Amino acid sequence: MSNPYLRVKTFVFLTLFLSSIAFYAQSNNAIYYGQNETRSFIVKKINKTIVPDGVLDEPIWETANSANNFWEYFPLDSIQARQQTDIKMLYDDKNLYIGITVYALGKDYAIQSLKRDYRAGNSDNISLLFDTFSDGTNAFLFGINPYGVRREGLISGGGQDSRNFTTTWDVKWKGDSKVYNSWYTSEMVIPLTSFKFKEGETKWKFNSYRFDSQSNETSTWINIPQNQRVFGLGFMGDMVFEKPLGKSRTPLALIPYVNGSALQDFEEGDNTNKLSVGGDAKVSIGNSMNLDITVNPDFSQVEVDDQVTNLTRFEISLPEKRQFFIDNNDLFGSFGDSRDANPFFSRRIGIAQDTADNTIENRIIGGVRLSGKLTKDFRLGFLNIQTAADEENEIPSNNNMMLALQQKVFARSNIGLFFINRQSFKDYDFVLPEDKYNRVLGLDYNLISQDNVWSGKFFFQKSFQPESNGKDLATGARLEYNSRNYKASGKLVYVGEDFRSDLGFVRRTDILKSFVQLERVFWPSNSFIQNHSFQFFPIFIWSPSMDFKNTDNEFRGQWEARLKDQSRFSAEFSNIYTFLIDDFDPTDTEGAIPLPGNQGYHYNSVKAEFNSDSRKIFSYSVEPSIGRFFNGDRFSFQGGMTFRFQPKVFLSMFMRYDKIKLPDPYPSADIWLISPKIEVTFSKSIFWSTLIQYSNQRDNFGINSRLQWRFAPLSDLFLVYNDNYFVDGFAPKTRSINLKITYWLNI
Template sequence: MPFFRYVVVLLLLLPIALFAQEDQKTFTVRYTNDILKIDGILDEPIWEMAESAGAFHQYFPSDTTLAAQQTDIRMLYNNTTLYIAIKLNTEGDDYVIPSLQRDYRAGGNDNISLLFDTFNDGTNAFLFGMNPYGVRREALISNGGSGRDNFTTSWDVKWQGETKLYDGYYVCEIAIPLTSFKFKQGETKWRFNSYRFDMQTNETSTWIKIPQNQLIYSLAFMGDMVFEKPLGKSRTPLALIPYTTGLISKDFETDASESKINFGGDAKVSIGNGMNLDVTINPDFSNVEVDNLVVNLSRFEISLPERRQFFIDNSDLFGSFGSQRDANPFFSRRIGIAENLDGETIQNGIIGGVRLSGKLTEDWRMGLLAIQTEADEANEIASNNNTVLAFQKKMFARSNLSFLFVNRQTFDEYDFLEETDRYNRVVGLDYNLASANNTWFGKFYYHQAFAHDIGSRNASGGFNLQYNSRYLNFGLNSNFVGNDFRSDLGFVRRQDIVAARPFVEINFWPTRGKLNSHGFRFNPNAIWRPTLDYQNTDYNIFSSWQAKFKSQEEIAVRLFNRYTFLTDPFDPTGTDGGTELPGDVGYHYTSYEVSFQSDRRRVFSYSLEPGYGDFYNGTRFVFEGDLSLRLQPTVFISMGVNYNSIKLPEPYESADLWLISPRINITFNKSVFWSTLVQYSNQLDNLGFNSRLQWRFAPLSDLFLVYNDNYFVNSFMPRNRSINLKLTYWLNI
């Protein structure tokens, strides 16, 4: 579809009337000169003077009544600190606490979360949370909290929090330095909300009333916290985070051993009230959790989430452009990895980098990221400068218009480097639509790529518009990726496509019985290839029924009617040297799936997802499952299983593919954590062990001991082994 049609659609949507939530709540945050002791005991008389933010609404199992177990929040502040006292009523003391480790997952256990939209833009927010045992978590919410990808717990900041258990309730007392936030000098209010999970009464509640068809951390539903005196200047102290690491490793395939000691570090500098400057020199990511392996039966690459701390803060400014499924122009995991001469993915060292990001004004955000990677001439890998520049302008209640410039370029001359690979640039615009009450949301975008001798089909664009209500949801996602569109720092799943993915969903909310909600979804999608005279090469007609029970179990039944036209030969089993299905042939196939998720509040919980049906010219049986055992609060054991039995007629390949992933997490206390993950995959011919011991000896300062071991599956011969000791220390100046 030509770009001007997207512009016309965008202009037609701009004047849509956007209505805010009806239930606007507010409370006053009193100013104090006192410095309060954080101990979970609210014995300071000044707490009696603080205004209450209470009357929590139930979100689950109903969203039409006040919460059965009420929560009372009070706040005070002085020139440096925001103090928070929370009283949470409970039925008893049988709390669900899976772990003592920071940044826990909130669902399925007892905890409370506080959301602060400090720039009152409905787009970004800081989250702080605690559970009854005083375990803390913090997170960043982006893009209005409109999707599950807009929530990241990888952000870290220093703050205090303690809890104390009483008969029939528990108390959280919190002190957050104002320097942990970003806000406008002289500000008199922030938008605020809080949500709470109470497992004993099987209740989820929120301060602001939120309908169940909306995500509980949506920034469309917030009240106001009004400061008694305007806030002063926010200036985060200079933070230096040096590290040292020692590594011993051996590659058994090449019989090469290595022992080395590295030094490096990060610096965090506050610029004004809204901007952060982050600097990294010789970063080391050896302590980052390993990726979960996946079974890939498609012809295309898959994306994995970013886990490295340096790339997390304000990551939505850089990484939320385009289509996350088909053509994301910037995907930070591209930086620091490369392919060697054998086509294998290897680590590519990062020399250093800077990131400047945050709020320029009330309506403007900016992000600038520049990373320099080192050369590896033995593997014909050039040194590259990787730069991303983004601007975002707030529009209407919660929408924004964003500009992106991505540049990957080498400035040195290399004999092995083709001229077409010396640089690649992408320029684009995205309009992100979000109504005030989040009933309408979506995006419109257009990006163009530049490189030496690039072809004329070098653009990517599309739109995604969705309507979300209590009973009816519908939408259309349509996009195109040109055959010459290229983004070396992005994730482009496939080129030369025009895709259309409409959907409609009808939901029901029974007032009686065991069901909380159930509904039907119809989601056809199709892909055409412009260079093949717009031949329809793929379609999938997806139909499903899903239900959620008041006891928190979930069940779903799914039907897939697929068509795939293979333009090239392909072996879905990935058998080394196997006979491939022929190209220029189309395949129709139908399959079914059933899934069940048990109540995660239980000591033992599980999920099951069997499926069976046609697969190209054969059949496929698939079983996915997960078992979890909670010996709270110290031990959490889980086992993931993925089994695919693919049967294709002779002479094509058949295979039984297994992915088994047991994991054990032990939290000895709130400072010492030990996690071990084993991953067996016969598709990847790998048995991997990753064991990580972490000691948080000071706030945000850690000692890591990480052991990695990998074996070939068939021969059980070792592949590579390493042990790493890393020390980081967070120093505020």
């Protein structure tokens, strides 16, 4: 069989298979586990204002309907919750008012800190999900804990996995809590302008989930099976408004900043003092569209990236933390395949490589970002950002543009179309002809069945750039099945050797990749084990340009057990084959002799992992592994620990050690990554955190210390100190201090 026919037949078969499954899944009505009909409650309209002090002493709460009778999600998912929750809602023309009563065994709550946007899974709290377009795809999240600490977030992609969940999004709202002997109450006042919804709407989809550390229970208003995510949007009830919602007029929000900074570069012997001014504006267009404008943005206050040890030949992606790129980010960043062919990765904008291939900041001059829903089923996203030239580091000024369209089909699926353009308009001597522009056009079909059992994707992308030889396509398909006892998934991805997306994340080109993952889950009764599973996960990669030579294989088998005390244990065996096309030094040792390319390597390894109960004051994880590594040996150990001095101090430590021993004349190495962090929340408005990171692979010892004072809603004063040293000799690299003030002004 000729290679072109092999590729074509494979993709035709997989596309037809995915389409048939998609139509089968869409044709079936949702079957909600443990219930036969959708639950609902009435949200009454009032003409009084409620002050959110956490005490439900206003008589008007007695008139409100309740969302109650919660179901247990963990440790069982077939009974009513042992510790119940009652949620009441009222509204007026401006606000949604929420009163919550949460029953508990006592007052011994687990609280990580007083900082906003806390992590929910290891502490006591309750979260509320609002699917304002009832599409089962996107939702707003608002949460609160017994101390009145708040969080908000966005859920996309139906809540299928953790990548669809972000708490980086911020919006103005109020809330507080009051603790009693065996319960606590919370009040929340959320402006309707915080949501996006259709004018005249009378019903939103709603669910709520709660973590209760004292009874070791997780509960939800709508009964959700444990094989599904607790924030999955396939399981929602109805909140029905007494009268239709009116037009939501979001005031114009201006968010200016002033930043004074001092930087000392010890390598270059330079001292730089700088005063920067800029800001953002947020404009609401109707009830459903956002226009974000930024001018000379500054991200000095954003949390520093966690350093990682990279023993592969490929780049590692890190999460986006900049607020400007967060809202509706799924509309831009969910195209293609997140691991192998993601055409838009917002971190590419504002970050570039200098002449020594070091990653440095590339100043953003300004930009606009329009996103939201034009109709109930049709979404639009448009982004245009201009970056500045840095001719000393041979970085051109680029215009970065993306247009994204998404149409809902069937119950929860959608079809998306996008166009990306990265272009430098000026002719620079240091820019090669093939790098003057890069454009990508693509199409996605995203499948989510109504009951969350089936999900998948088909995508097709083509890039356009000067001097391409035509091998500039990327396409693929993925299908997943998730039931209580069986899970299965499969993927096939092709990325041509000339495919490029300068604003995307493409780990490698010239691949045809496939994998199949099979998992059998067991639910023992009367056991300390909550569930355990066996997984089998083979991966194959071929190189089309090398006559479809098999360049990578991995056969992975795993057993995993989740215990009823919420700890977790797993054991894994891997058999790996890697064909090195080019020479490669996995230790990244300067001046070392790399492993020879054009050669294959077989190696095996075993790994175990244990994670203790994260609800405890002290928790930890350990993950040792040992085995062959290319033509040598490798021992690795990584672990972490956390300790809470509730509720104001949270200590954490991450450590990884890799011992790589290769035969002479190739390099061996001991690679360390140590990262302690201390977080102190003096109050709900003053936070201090210090992160220390030591990595001898990156030859860096870094200190990032950040003091934040939230002096008004979403308005902050930051004092940020950064210090970096070379590991050898502990010589200083750079040192900086920033004083930045931002203020959120509604007009």
